[in-house]
Amino acid sequence: MKVIYILCLRQIKRYLRARARMIGSLGQPLLFLLAMGFGFGPIFQKAGGGNYIQFLAPGIVIMGILFTAVFSGIEVIWDRQFGFLKETLVAPVSRLHIALGRTLGGAVVAFIQGLVVLGICLLVGFRIEAIAWLPIALLVMFISAVLFAAIGTAIGSVLEDMQAFPLIMNFLVMPLFFLSGALFPMKGLPRPLILAMEWNPVTYAVNGLRGAFAHSPLTGVGGDLVVLLVVTGALVSLSAYLFSRIEL
Amino acid sequence: MISSKPLITDPIIEVRDLVKRYGDFAAVDGVSFAVPAGSIFGFLGPNGAGKTTIVKMLTTVLRPTGGSISINGYDPAHAQRRVRESFGIVFQDSSLDSELTALENLELHGVLYGVPSGIRRRRMGELLNLVELWDRRNAFVKTFSGGMKRRLEIARALLHEPPIIFLDEPTIGLDPQTRNHIWQYIQTLNTERHITVFFTTHYMDEADRVANEVAIIDRGKIVSRGSPDAIKAQVQAATLEDAFISLTGEAMRTEEGSSLDQMRALGKAWGRR
Numbered sequence: 001m002k003v004i005y006i007l008c009l010r011q012i013k014r015y016l017r018a019r020a021r022m023i024g025s026l027g028q029p030l031l032f033l034l035a036m037g038f039g040f041g042p043i044f045q046k047a048g049g050g051n052y053i054q055f056l057a058p059g060i061v062i063m064g065i066l067f068t069a070v071f072s073g074i075e076v077i078w079d080r081q082f083g084f085l086k087e088t089l090v091a092p093v094s095r096l097h098i099a100l101g102r103t104l105g106g107a108v109v110a111f112i113q114g115l116v117v118l119g120i121c122l123l124v125g126f127r128i129e130a131i132a133w134l135p136i137a138l139l140v141m142f143i144s145a146v147l148f149a150a151i152g153t154a155i156g157s158v159l160e161d162m163q164a165f166p167l168i169m170n171f172l173v174m175p176l177f178f179l180s181g182a183l184f185p186m187k188g189l190p191r192p193l194i195l196a197m198e199w200n201p202v203t204y205a206v207n208g209l210r211g212a213f214a215h216s217p218l219t220g221v222g223g224d225l226v227v228l229l230v231v232t233g234a235l236v237s238l239s240a241y242l243f244s245r246i247e248l
Numbered sequence: 249m250i251s252s253k254p255l256i257t258d259p260i261i262e263v264r265d266l267v268k269r270y271g272d273f274a275a276v277d278g279v280s281f282a283v284p285a286g287s288i289f290g291f292l293g294p295n296g297a298g299k300t301t302i303v304k305m306l307t308t309v310l311r312p313t314g315g316s317i318s319i320n321g322y323d324p325a326h327a328q329r330r331v332r333e334s335f336g337i338v339f340q341d342s343s344l345d346s347e348l349t350a351l352e353n354l355e356l357h358g359v360l361y362g363v364p365s366g367i368r369r370r371r372m373g374e375l376l377n378l379v380e381l382w383d384r385r386n387a388f389v390k391t392f393s394g395g396m397k398r399r400l401e402i403a404r405a406l407l408h409e410p411p412i413i414f415l416d417e418p419t420i421g422l423d424p425q426t427r428n429h430i431w432q433y434i435q436t437l438n439t440e441r442h443i444t445v446f447f448t449t450h451y452m453d454e455a456d457r458v459a460n461e462v463a464i465i466d467r468g469k470i471v472s473r474g475s476p477d478a479i480k481a482q483v484q485a486a487t488l489e490d491a492f493i494s495l496t497g498e499a500m501r502t503e504e505g506s507s508l509d510q511m512r513a514l515g516k517a518w519g520r521r
Contacts, residue, residue, distance in 0.1 A: 003359060006355075010345065010348065010352075018347070082342075084344065084345045085343075086309070086339055087343040087344075090307055090332055090337055091357075091360035091361060092360075092361060093360055247309060247310050247311070
């Protein structure tokens with residue numbers, strides 16, 4: 001337990017000390033929120049979708065969490081290149097604990113980032129309709145953070161250098177985000193697109209968070225949480241397994 | 249009458265017929281040697297001879313293709329954790345977290361190795377004083393020079409008081425003054441705490457000066473073994489460097505892999521492991 005805690009703490013310290021990175025990783029969600037939110041707002045309204053910021057904000061919060069968590073997980077590659085990984089790999093502790101510490105550390109960092117993005121959303125006019133459901137919303141955010149950080153740890157355990165970084169960005173992180181219903185509603189889309197979205201865990205994070213903020217009975221937050229928990233369990237196990245197989 | 253305990257006793261590291269293959273290529277090809285407890289053992293060889301591969305196998309981060317290893321009486325294949333508790337290691341490249349302070353790096357190591365907090369705090373102070381970094385304890389490691397980092401790594405490797413310390417090229421890239429200092433710490437540890445020191449190096453003069461015993465490896469095989477004097481006598485060389493060259497040849501070695509190796513590395517990076 002202490003091992004998990006100290007590795008978690010390490011990542012939080014690194015995050016809080018790297019202000020530039022923190023601010024830099026706010027750029028993308030902010031751009032999407034402002035450009036999309038205000039750009040498409042009127043069209044969305046005319047099409048009968050309601051207030052677009054209200055629709056978009058939960059998706060942008062999840063985006064902030066997704067990006068930060070995956071990249072925190074991928075720090076395994078940096079640690080491999082800058083050497084710190086070796087220090088943990090020769091230590092007499094189980095690799096499972098190391099992997100869990102890393103994933104949880106990345107998740108906490110991403111969760112904090114998600115809170116910051118949520119704060120910005122509130123500043124530009126997003127309203128939380130169901131304050132009583134806020135704890136559920138925070139739970140969705142945290143579980144999503146663990147899920148995405150586990151994806152990062154899994155990728156970081158398999159890759160040996162940063163050469164594949166643009167690939168991960170363009171063929172994994174971006175599609176996960178765009179096909180999650182963060183930017184547009186799912187209904188009326190072509191069948192293959194809907195199918196892709198239904199198989200995307202990020203969809204359940206976005207939908208769950210949207211439901212929790214609005215407390216709309218139609219959204220079924222409970223079901224989203226179950227899906228998220230199951231996928232998180234599977235991915236944390238996979239990432240721990242892949243991490244345990246790292247050789248130097 | 250009290251029997252005087254000899255300084256050098258049973259082997260604490262024993263390696264038999266160790267093999268590591270990558271496809272058809274044998275990076276380590278049937279290596280055997282023993283390191284007596286309490287000795288300073290130098291492992292010498294040109295670039296690409298297999299030194300680092302052997303250190304990786306001894307320190308449980310790489311699985312051998314064949315042969316047996318015993319570290320402090322434990323087999324890395326079956327008692328990985330025991331083996332890991334038995335040694336401290338200073339890698340060739342820094343393995344510190346440069347975003348953390350010197351103390352935070354030591355603290356993290358102490359927790360990873362299960363050193364209780366009271367003992368941890370005391371030893372952290374002692375070791376930082378030993379390597380003359382106490383004044384910089386709260387500075388970020390990224391502000392440290394190469395020599396300071398190496399000293400901090402030595403302190404860290406000793407925090408859990410292991411019976412063995414592995415040093416992979418401990419003095420590479422350091423100025424002569426720092427190199428001298430580092431060997432002084434290491435020799436102090438060896439004589440005062442009876443820590444077995446296993447090191448690799450390119451600097452033959454250093455090996456000649458500090459090692460009780462050396463092994464010279466080339467192309468994955470041990471070509472000579474014994475005390476530096478014995479090895480010099482074996483090939484009738486005046487210095488260990490001359491002996492080394494006469495045993496391993498004049499040809500230069502490159503550390504860079506061939507384009508084929510790079511392709512393999514790329515393939516590995518893409519998940520074909």
